[in-house]
Amino acid sequence: MADVCPELVFHYKGQFDVIDEKGERKPSFLSGINGPTNQTSKFVIDSGFSMFGIYFYPHAIPLLFGIPAKELTNQMVEIDLILKGIGANLEDQIMNSSSDEQRITIIENFVEKRLSKSKTTQLPVFELLKHIIQTDGTPTVKQLSSDHAISERQLERQFSQFAGFSPKQFIRIARFHHAIQFYGKEYLKLSDIALDCGYYDQSHFIHDFNRFAGIGPKEYFSGKSPNTKWRE
Numbered sequence: 001m002a003d004v005c006p007e008l009v010f011h012y013k014g015q016f017d018v019i020d021e022k023g024e025r026k027p028s029f030l031s032g033i034n035g036p037t038n039q040t041s042k043f044v045i046d047s048g049f050s051m052f053g054i055y056f057y058p059h060a061i062p063l064l065f066g067i068p069a070k071e072l073t074n075q076m077v078e079i080d081l082i083l084k085g086i087g088a089n090l091e092d093q094i095m096n097s098s099s100d101e102q103r104i105t106i107i108e109n110f111v112e113k114r115l116s117k118s119k120t121t122q123l124p125v126f127e128l129l130k131h132i133i134q135t136d137g138t139p140t141v142k143q144l145s146s147d148h149a150i151s152e153r154q155l156e157r158q159f160s161q162f163a164g165f166s167p168k169q170f171i172r173i174a175r176f177h178h179a180i181q182f183y184g185k186e187y188l189k190l191s192d193i194a195l196d197c198g199y200y201d202q203s204h205f206i207h208d209f210n211r212f213a214g215i216g217p218k219e220y221f222s223g224k225s226p227n228t229k230w231r232e
Contacts, residue, residue: 001040006058
């Protein structure tokens with residue numbers, strides 16, 4: 001489903017296929033970056049699998065990989081294309097590790113080393129991105145601009161570079177992710193979820209859900225959708 005956060009993923013056992021818009025299957029990468037996305041994607045595998053992944057904040061892309069986040073928006077890119085020269089080595093280390101503890105150590109060392117070489121200082125927009133993701137509020141772009149003393153034009157530029165989306169789109173997807181966290185709370189009505197997440201009305205809630213999940217909220221919260229099988 002749509003997500004403002006990128007993932008670095010290693011499939012060390014098995015390999016998924018991606019199902020494109022025509023319903024055709026093609027192999028996904030073994031290791032790579034799933035960039036921030038406002039789209040849905042479908043994957044399938046016919047055997048047992050094991051994967052190891054790191055879920056980053058949006059601004060990790062420019063800090064770790066030296067490219068604007070917008071260049072990876074809606075992209076799934078093999079690790080060696082992003083980390084020329086060292087991607088294959090990192091992949092080998094993760095694939096040949098005997099435990100997830102070893103994989104965690106490898107990734108921690110990788111991240112610390114990359115960050116130590118980054119020329120980008122800690123910027124106020126980083127805390128702003130985290131705040132939107134972590135809280136239940138749904139601020140407007142005007143509110144963000146006023147509360148953090150950043151012009152709307154600056155917000156647009158910084159969100160494009162460090163999040164891959166406009167502020168408005170970023171807020172919409174973050175609000176959608178707040179809504180899907182209500183899965184399993186059967187006593188709640190859809191109208192209650194929509195209201196709690198800051199949607200103006202039910203139609204707005206349904207529209208965004210279809211856009212970012214590929215299905216409507218009624219189907220999603222029914223527990224009978226393929227989108228929620230991983231939660232069981």
